[in-house]
Amino acid sequence: MANGIAAKAPASSPARRMTMQKLMRRRSTTALALALPLIVLISTLVIYPAFYAVYLSMLDRTMEHFTGLRNILFLLHFDTFWMVVKQSCLFAITAVIFKALIGFVTSHFVHNLPAKGQRKWRGMLLVPWVIPTAMSTIAWFWLFDPSYSAINWLLAKFGIESIPFLGVPGWARFSVILVNVWYGAPFFLIMYLAALKSVPDQLYEAAAIDGASWWQKVWYVTLPMMRNIIAITMLFSLIVTFANFDIVRILTYGGPVNSTHIFATWAFALGIQGNNIPMGASVSLFMLPILGVAAYFILRDINRRGSSV
Amino acid sequence: MSASAQAIGPRAAAKPSSLKRSRRWALWWSYVFLVLFAIFFLMPPVYMLIMGLKTSGEIAAMTNPWWVFHPTLENFKALLGSTQYLTFFRNSAVIAVAVVIITMLIAVPAAFSLGRMKFWGSTTLATGVFLTYLIPDSLLFIPLFKIMAWVHETTGIALLNHWWALIIIYPTLTVPFCTWIMIGYFQSIPKELDEAALIDGAGYIQMLTKIFLPVALPGIIAATIFAFTVSWSEFLYPMAFTVSTDQLVLPVGIVTTLIKGDVYNWGQIMAACLMGAAPPLIIYAFLMDYYIAGLTAGATKG
Numbered sequence: 001m002a003n004g005i006a007a008k009a010p011a012s013s014p015a016r017r018m019t020m021q022k023l024m025r026r027r028s029t030t031a032l033a034l035a036l037p038l039i040v041l042i043s044t045l046v047i048y049p050a051f052y053a054v055y056l057s058m059l060d061r062t063m064e065h066f067t068g069l070r071n072i073l074f075l076l077h078f079d080t081f082w083m084v085v086k087q088s089c090l091f092a093i094t095a096v097i098f099k100a101l102i103g104f105v106t107s108h109f110v111h112n113l114p115a116k117g118q119r120k121w122r123g124m125l126l127v128p129w130v131i132p133t134a135m136s137t138i139a140w141f142w143l144f145d146p147s148y149s150a151i152n153w154l155l156a157k158f159g160i161e162s163i164p165f166l167g168v169p170g171w172a173r174f175s176v177i178l179v180n181v182w183y184g185a186p187f188f189l190i191m192y193l194a195a196l197k198s199v200p201d202q203l204y205e206a207a208a209i210d211g212a213s214w215w216q217k218v219w220y221v222t223l224p225m226m227r228n229i230i231a232i233t234m235l236f237s238l239i240v241t242f243a244n245f246d247i248v249r250i251l252t253y254g255g256p257v258n259s260t261h262i263f264a265t266w267a268f269a270l271g272i273q274g275n276n277i278p279m280g281a282s283v284s285l286f287m288l289p290i291l292g293v294a295a296y297f298i299l300r301d302i303n304r305r306g307s308s309v
Numbered sequence: 310m311s312a313s314a315q316a317i318g319p320r321a322a323a324k325p326s327s328l329k330r331s332r333r334w335a336l337w338w339s340y341v342f343l344v345l346f347a348i349f350f351l352m353p354p355v356y357m358l359i360m361g362l363k364t365s366g367e368i369a370a371m372t373n374p375w376w377v378f379h380p381t382l383e384n385f386k387a388l389l390g391s392t393q394y395l396t397f398f399r400n401s402a403v404i405a406v407a408v409v410i411i412t413m414l415i416a417v418p419a420a421f422s423l424g425r426m427k428f429w430g431s432t433t434l435a436t437g438v439f440l441t442y443l444i445p446d447s448l449l450f451i452p453l454f455k456i457m458a459w460v461h462e463t464t465g466i467a468l469l470n471h472w473w474a475l476i477i478i479y480p481t482l483t484v485p486f487c488t489w490i491m492i493g494y495f496q497s498i499p500k501e502l503d504e505a506a507l508i509d510g511a512g513y514i515q516m517l518t519k520i521f522l523p524v525a526l527p528g529i530i531a532a533t534i535f536a537f538t539v540s541w542s543e544f545l546y547p548m549a550f551t552v553s554t555d556q557l558v559l560p561v562g563i564v565t566t567l568i569k570g571d572v573y574n575w576g577q578i579m580a581a582c583l584m585g586a587a588p589p590l591i592i593y594a595f596l597m598d599y600y601i602a603g604l605t606a607g608a609t610k611g
Binding site: 131277 | 335336338339340342343346347349350351352353354356357360368371373374375414415416418419421422423426427428429431434436437438439440441443444445446447448449450451452453454455456477478480481484485488513514517538541542544545548549559560561563564575578579582583585586589590593594597600601604605
């Protein structure tokens with residue numbers, strides 16, 4: 001835009017160049033001033049704490065002596081730690097896969113409906129995402145409750161024996177995943193529905209003329225067109241699910257016998273409740289590799305799209 | 310379509326009807342499955358309502374948990390009369406409103422600067438902002454806890470166990486994403502608008518307030534809703550930083566104080582959850598399109 005003005009006045013007199021320079025200077029200083037609060041906030045409350053966490057993880061329990069990697073090495077020889085690693089991966093990966101599947105299926109169903117009814121259904125199905133997780137998880141906690149369990153009451157009506165949802169490691173793992181899927185699937189539904197709407201109808205018509213079956217349409221038209229959104233939503237969700245805290249904290253608090261602890265809840269139990277801040281920091285740092293990988297792919301996608309536009 | 314159908318002649322007669330029939334089947338199946346999914350998705354909130362309307366006596370009698378035989382508003386009344394619950398509610402409300410204001414004051418100018426007034430490093434910075442959005446709270450709560458303790462030691466300002474301290478912390482959750490969606494909105498505004506403004510002699514600040522804010526209003530509403538819902542439902546930070554009952558926000562207050570050991574007053578807990586979930590639900594009911602726009606903006610724009 002500055003070039004445009006300059007081109008219109010090719011005889012650029014020195015005075016004019018001065019004002020242009022002043023404008024440019026003013027422009028970048030204003031820009032920096034406008035962005036400054038953001039830069040300050042992010043560097044003091046996000047970037048600095050992130051590096052501080054690395055430093056904290058290298059202290060001993062009293063936080064007076066520097067111990068290097070001893071905390072990390074200690075964790076690597078600790079059975080509970082490996083259980084937490086396994087449970088975190090199981091929790092995040094299973095939950096994301098099921099969220100994506102349910103989101104994909106339900107988005108197709110909603111997309112099938114006549115346009116008038118879609119709004120109503122979409123509005124209804126997004127409710128789990130809108131309710132604060134802490135509160136809906138309390139409701140789930142009670143739905144699972146052994147003595148009052150409303151789900152077991154229903155199962156009993158069908159003659160199925162009552163299930164100790166939160167009392168046995170296997171079922172407890174299933175329950176935390178179920179609640180996470182319940183909470184997160186609507187987000188996928190909304191994203192995939194938006195993606196479905198952006199697929200041009202002509203492609204389906206062309207496929208129909210070529211005699212494509214329903215499966216072929218999904219496989220050769222829908223999936224390739226939605227590939228980007230599917231990938232990015234799953235990566236986002238992987239990060240958020242991996243770092244989840246509320247659901248496990250409220251539903252099982254890591255129990256029975258630490259079997260449902262994930263990184264965030266275990267770090268909380270060690271760091272804040274156990275008053276061993278360096279150990280808690282070390283545990284939470286183990287989230288970094290997965291976050292880094294997911295962030296790399298998300299960023300690559302954004303850059304690619306940025307250059308293609 | 311109809312022209313081509315006529316051209317094909319008699320064979321076309323069978324085709325549309327079979328198409329219509331298969332479409333009707335698809336529709337029918339869609340409804341069946343959507344009803345099943347809706348039951349699954351709406352089960353906890355409905356359960357909250359059912360239990361919130363029950364008396365403790367009815368819950369203890371273990372009658373059908375899916376039906377209310379003697380509905381009562383006692384639980385809701387008791388909560389609205391309890392200073393403790395109202396304190397939680399007030400803390401949450403003040404924090405959410407303050408965080409929304411701070412977030413918008415930081416995010417909108419920054420998004421305008423990063424998205425519209427290119428300067429040295431602005432693209433890198435925009436990407437950096439997005440990356441910080443990916444750093445989860447569960448990675449930062451321990452160092453932040455230590456930093457708050459350190460601030461107390463050096464300056465005497467007690468941040469831990471004070472609900473207002475959360476107003477300083479929450480913007481880290483909201484600002485990056487809000488800046489990111491606002492950048493998208495600002496970039497979608499045609500370049501001609503700011504050229505026209507510049508020719509008319511408007512400064513950059515005027516350009517932002519007089520042109521960009523009104524045009525990007527849908528984006529601003531979407532970002533506001535996002536900031537509000539995030540600060541309303543945040544659980545980890547208040548859980549880690551506040552302890553005393555009068556300093557808690559709603560989600561933590563319900564989890565830690567209403568659930569007391571073996572005295573589960575479930576009717577009241579469910580009523581508390583339902584009322585606590587009401588503000589985001591009401592906003593969602595009235596501004597659904599903006600809510601969804603904010604949700605999808607993160608990934609589809611960018």
